[in-house]
Amino acid sequence: MKKTTFYNSMKRKSVLFFAMTFIFSMSFAQNSYTIKFQDETIDIPENISTFQWSQMPESSKLEEGYYGWVQFYETPTQDIQNAFKSRNLELINYIPQKTYLFYFPETTSVSFLAQSGVRGIIGVPGTVKLSTALQNPPYEDYAIDGSNILVTLQHYKNVNTQYVINELAAKQISVVEQYDNSNNLLLSIPNNCLTDLSNLPFVKWVELITAPSIKDDTRGRSLHRSSNLDTQTTAGRNYTGEGIGVLVRDDGRVGPHIDFEGRLTNLTGVTGQSHGDGVAGIMSGAGNLNPDNRGMAAGATTYAVNYIASFLDSLTLGLINDGDVQITNSSYSNGCNDGYTTVTQTVDTQTKDIPTLLHVFSAGNSNGSNCGYGAGSQWGNITGGHKQGKNVIATANVFFDGSLVTSSSRGPAHDGRIKPDISANGQNQISTNENNTYQTFGGTSGAAPGIAGVSAQLYQAYGELNGGDFPQSALIKATLMNTANEAGNIGPDYKFGYGIVNGLRAAQLIEDGRYLSDDISQGEANTHTINVPAGTTQVRFMTYWSDTPAAPSANPALVNDLDMVVTDPASGAHLPYILDPTPNATTLDLPATNGVDRLNNVEQVVINNPAAGAYDVDISGFNVPFGPQEYFIVYEIITENLTLTYPNGGESFTPFGAQSLHWDAINTTEDFDLEYSTDNGTTWSAITTVAGTVTNYAWSVPNEVGSQVKVRITSGAFQDESDDVFHIARYPAVLQYDMVCPTEATVSWNAIDDAESYDVYTLGEKYMEVITTTTTEEAIIPITDVNEPIWFAVVAKNATEGWASRRSIAKLHAGGLLNCNLGLEESVLSEGIVLYPNPASDQVMVSTKNNAFETLNVSIINSLGQKLFTNTFTNVSGTNPIAVDVSSYATGMYFMTIESDGVATTKKLVVQ
Template sequence: MKSFILRSTGIKSVAFGLLFLVSAMTTTAQNYTITFQDESIEMPENINTFQWTDMPESAELANGYVGWVQFYETPTQNVQDLFEANRLELIDYIPHHTYLFHFPATTSIDLLRNNGVRSIVPVEGRFKLSQNLKNGNIGAWAVDGNNILVTLQHHDNVSTDFVVAQLAEEQIGVVQRYDGYNNIDLTIPNNCLEDLSNLSYVKWVELIVAPSVPDDQRGRALHRASGLDTQTTAGRNYDGTGVGVLCRDDGAVGRHIDFQGRIFGLVGNNGNNNTHGDGVSGIMAGAGNKDPRYRGMAAGSDLHVVNYNPSFLDNATNDLIDDGSVQITNSSYSNGCNAGYTTITVTVDEQSIDTPELLHVFSAGNSNNLDCGYGAGNQWGNITGGHKQGKNVIATANTFYDGSLVNSSSRGPAHDGRIKPDIAANGQNQISTGPNNAYFPFGGTSGAAPGIAGVSAQLYQAYMETNGGTMPNSGLIKAILMNTANDAGNVGPDFKFGWGIVNGLRAGILIEDGRHLSDNVSQGNTNTHTINVPAGTTQLKVMVYWNDPAAAPGASPALVNDLDMEVVDPSSTTFQPWVLDSTPNPTALDTPATNGIDRLNNVEQVLINNPDAGDYDVEITGFNVPQGPQEYFVVYEIIENNLTVTFPNGGEKLRDNLETTIHWDAVNTTADFVVEFSTDNGTSWTTIDTVDSDTDYLDWAPPANLYTGEALIRVTSGAFSDVSDANFTVADHPVTTNLERVCDGEATISWPAVAEAESYDVYLLGEKYMEIVANVTTTEAIVAVEEDGNGDYDFWYSVAARNDTDGWVSQRRIATQYEGDGLECELGVDDFLSSTISLYPNPSNDQVFIDFGTSAFNNVDIKLSNSLGQTIFTQTDVETTNQTAINVSSYRTGLYFVTITADGQTTTKKLLVK
């Protein structure tokens, strides 16, 4: 048996970071040295002397051999197809030009030699062990007495049952197996690792995943989600209808009316200590039924709830993915820090390819200020968990409502220098749903990720409505999110905000305008796509993105298929994409992006300011496509307006004297922003404030006692200006609602009058949402309610004021629940006493008179109660001829009830004190 010469250099973490940077920048000279974890390996050029008898017993598997095969050049698509046709499996790609393979024992060496193979070697056991295992870095969570807990991944060529049986013979205990997958959790003596790694069916061994740790209104406006979900007849109404979203978290969610009729799986009170999933779910999918201020991103989506499982192999998750119930998942949990490309990373990347419409959304983590071994200190490389390192998933940074980065938000790069996080969203200082119909403060990247998941659901619906109901590919949605994001931090992408802060409105418009395409490219080929840019364009952004095949566990860099994009303008000038310096050095990592060749990421973007009009060629080249052909998406944004008001932009219902935040988008502006407000559809304007040129928001409270349906916002920067697309409302809603009577399937609801209101919309909770069941011109309504057959009721009600003449409708008042049997069923009975007695003046702020008309009564008692049913005044044995008085001048404004008992008859009258 011939010996194999693999020259290996142990290059540890900091030096390794320099190595992959150098290798990533090498584009011309052939490089046959491969890097795997912390080692650099020189592959021998042995194909001219190689024989299958050279392979050791540890490489024999399923009537064939496993090992590493290296080509002189990345094989063309024809060669890749030829190998597949002959059952020559190129399993995982390992740069450079190298694959993990399984070939039948009968494979012709001449076939390999004639198709560009340079080297064949077995895989030594140490290359099957994760870096932590190989170096003895065993976390406390992976210690099991005298054993350690590991995850083993076996090759596809053997069954899990076979592997489990073989492990039993070795006295290795199985902790957990995952049906349908090749991963097995084991408990094993530390001194058995070498023997285990040398077994031919073992593909990879790593420590079990680190413990799961949760990553603990204004967001809708910052995300521009409100522009996608205007809740008006004239505006966009993308609320995620038809899309399934999955909360993978700390157990049951709710019960809460904000998920009425749309929640499935683990539903119910999970205890006050397990409310993390409640907060995640409300931001992602809450309807704001109880309080419209806390409406989530995708209020029409179907919300599924399961427990978080770090393996992503749990049946609860995969069943919902496989049967099409769920398209978007959210997991706001950390498992370790900058864990590298693990078996879990492989799983989530593969799931995104196997189920093209599946989008995994994760929190980036709250671990900034933690040194996770990237080599640049505690401000870089601290994205938490292997799943977040995935190429085909989204990891979300955390911002305040004003778009500034929260200091604790984890920062990139990924372990191999790729751009992470992918995008940013508001997660800090949110208010979201809690158990038992409550709301509570919620924040961290845990709140940012469901914001992205919810906006993604809105975009899925936008795509389906534009494309005949067809579900989009998750890679397309991810590309659209990143390409339309508002730039934040350094110009271009960076390792803090990723590609910027999500802008759902721009993303939705891109989908509506059809500014996207898909194609595929093979090794060495180039496709050219032409897009037309109109005159007056302020900015052109073009992005190519592809869901990349899963890399081998431990691979670095993790990129498998490397595509290049260049954009050529009408004058033949070539523009290259953004690139970042991922050298593990704080200065390098914080340096703004430049333009050049990217060898790390499965996304590239070209940005051109003030582009000339004409046709632009987008050239996509398969620079290195070892597992092709590779599908890709090109999305492009043509921004024609330098300045765009995004909130309030038409149809919003604001309350007077209650602070909100005005938002606008600005591209290539330099002057400060002047923000103005109109109450009369733009006839006159009042300046609110002037803010700095680098600011795109302003906190503002509409004036007190203002009622208008013709409100507009105008923002001006030098020669550029924009106004809200349509009017919005400023008004107050009723200060309270009162339930006077519930009887015989009817409820009587009353409320104090709202200034300038002409009528009132009365709401009850329907199948999914609060629905208008009556419109009345009085301050009282009788509505039908359902009784359960035993005389009990359970319903939610609310009221909004409106003035159709002036064109405004107020925000709904916070909904109130009634749960119980009949209430005051005697009220409203048209008996003699009720028709005889009257109150005046009503409303009153001084004395109110009780008039008995022409009737004479003896034994008269009077009781005054407030809206809570508390008695605040009584008078017995009232002597009266035809009237008596009550002084209410000291009482607070509100609704009261006057109960009169006379000669054995009782009636109750409403009294409004103003």
């Protein structure tokens, strides 16, 4: 992605900023070179003045160089980092306290290291290569393989994997699984070889295998403001995620379901599971069957694969590496509060290597579980190492009204970082299921695809403004967090993250270009000036960077540490929100304060009722051991205290139906009065009054058909109403097929009072499309194949009064003739075919009585319209019948279609 420079942004040195940075740095600096890594305390000696390579242990030497830990007096500048690279001195991972894991050639000049600020060098102790869990048996059953232990071994990247496998085999250690293009191996090892294994020179890290995978089981669209991005009107936004690839990593095939017509690629053969169907429907269902059940990104190209905990499966890697997929969703847990694991490192690395890739995860449903953070069962129970990633999104679960679901896992992350990142509605969602049905779906499993789907809408919004380019996921994540609706405590917290997603404000930020990017190196400082207009009620500044992956088990996991300070026009300095991660239940529930952040790769400053003028956003590279580091600044300028977001114009509601009214409120204190109008705002009728802390209301739509309806909300001096009118109208609910013939079908529906016409829809390439318009309650639909399923739906309209109903639920005809008046030749075929036995259990015979046919095309379709069998038979007669095997079919009703010379007939077949 190209860097963006704005006329109101400048880069300069700030004396005030340097002074403040020095004070903060001194206040938070650690005065010791002592390293705490897992349960180990390691003091690296100040030995550079006497160091020789011969002092390194044999376990550190491999080929023509050494692995070890190198500690500097100060974090090396970018010039020193570059000098190391130019000499092939590899700084592999950053360890806290100015220390790196390194690989240096044995010819490396010690004097050069000393001149570059190196304090000391040691070999890597074998114990710090073993995870804490691995060092503390007994182990869970999932990690036991007979008398062996199942572990993940990570070898150094510059070591050939086959060499590692051969060396392990010589020590009777078997490789259970090898991953393509990865330095991770799954091993089965004897319990008594851990020490020897950790001291092998090519071994970088060993941990217990990932815990077993566990599933984290239209009100959401309006809560997320996704409906404002996908208005399905000519005047509104129409961000459907078109052109964006989304990936469902779950429990098998998705569908069949017409809500994914023409947009779904299943890359798994597993059937009969419904979890992935629920995830997919929330993320990208089109609502073809029932428009009320439309998902977030109804135009996204959707792929489905099985969930593999390593994130190194060939299907996932192929899709993200080839650019087919930009956003993945995984609503699975693997353990609880697992820390920074090899899997965490993998997902952070993938995002760092492919900047446009966004991984979205559920936070988990394990609140109530004590996962060892130290504050009891209500804190620190985010499930799975992958969710602890710095560059990914972990999603909390809220009800459609924005209240937190009790089971939703809470932070902090293992090292005190803010997790979850953001919240979305997952509970009690209606989503797709197999075979063109729907299911009630819930948990953070449903919240995560809400975020993934809104992200796809934002990807499209960015692309339309930038020549079709994809945005960096860092920009999208920052935008989502900085524009989220406040929830829970003021500022970020360990329950909701940065709040509940607000897709509309996020899209407006992208549309208005309220973002910039730059980079920074160790010890540098940048200043960006942003103008805040008069009348602003709240301004939010956020700095976010996709951080360098940490070493497994790193604590803290933050590598590159940037600082943000915002200076207002009166020279007042504003520090970002911080939370206290002390493992105490009371402390973790306290509201955010302001200070210096040493844990997170995101910092936010929020100023209420800001003075107009130029604000300096100062960014410093406090500790950038792997630079230069690119970062994004996104800023949200909110000028309205009260904004009604749903309904906002163009919607069509049904009398007596339930609709959720939503609004954004900033710096309001009084109760909210809700009203509606049926005459475009001339007169208003009261709905209700709700407390000033509420931002939504479940409205029972009145029985007043019309096209000039609006909703208004008032809080003290603040007021807002729908931007345009919406409709209240009944829709045809009783649809039927009257006749289906080889080339056309006759359909009908119940009459709607005052309707002047009806639009008739059939399923097109991807969506339900208008096929004809009629003034009666009947229509003829052209068809191309009588044996294929047919779907139709209807919208009632009154052009005089200007209203249109919502589209009806689609009606299915599974295929085959229905009440069709056959001609003479068709009658001969229909009457000349006999099925026996019928009901059948093993096979059914197809006889043509006294007639003979040169060819017969035979197909069997189930009641869901799925074709199970098709074949062509020759020289069929009464003495030469056809035998069709149905022994594998489930008990039920089927339809057998027999066609010859363009003439077809359909017979019912019962399998018992």
